[in-house]
Amino acid sequence: MCENENILAYLKEIAQYDCPDSFRQLYNHYYMRLFRQALYYLNGNPDNAQEVVADVFVALWQGRKVLDKVSEPDSYLFIALKHATARYVERNTKEKLIQITEYLPDAEYRYSDTTDFSMMDEELQNKYRTALNNLPPRCAEVFRLVREERKKYSEVAEMLGISIKTVDNQMNKATKLLYGQLKENLFSIFF
Secondary structure, rough: OOOOHHHHHHHHHHHHHHHHHHHHHHHHHHHHHEEEHHHHOOOOOHHHOOOOOOOHHHHHOOOOOHHHOOHHHHHHHHHHHHHHHHHHHHHHHHHHHHHHHHHOOOOOOOOOOOHHHHHHHHHHHHHHHHHHOOOOOOHHHHHHHHHHHOHHHHHHHHOOOEEEOHHHHHHHHHHHHHHHHHHHHHHHHOO
């Protein structure tokens, strides 16, 4: 039996019988190849690559009932890896944006020294304010109330006469738009 036929047999056994031994064989066959590709996608960060590959195998096990329909296992797994990597990068970038916006100094705050670090913070603060001013008015208002005034979603909803779901939607929209405008700065700060 050729290698591809072995892999297809493993997939069938996993799908039909929840066979952990076949899953282990599939894991052993693909792990290093997927890991190397994930390293490439994630700029050589082995911890992140391991996490993404683990996500792929967890998703593979969770969706195991349809694996017997896979005819091209290599393509299937590498496309799954590509999608898992994109989700990982998006999730972590959004978290970092939220951290940045949460811990930016207040607009009134001024630095007492002139070090490069404080100048970079001041420059980032200015870019953040510009990006915030470019948001649609309602979106910016909701974002400021939640992030800068530390109001709860329920408080903002009551203040503005909108639903909590609308507050959540406006926060997601603001985060996405701010990310789009600040992503170059996020890259330089965190990578």
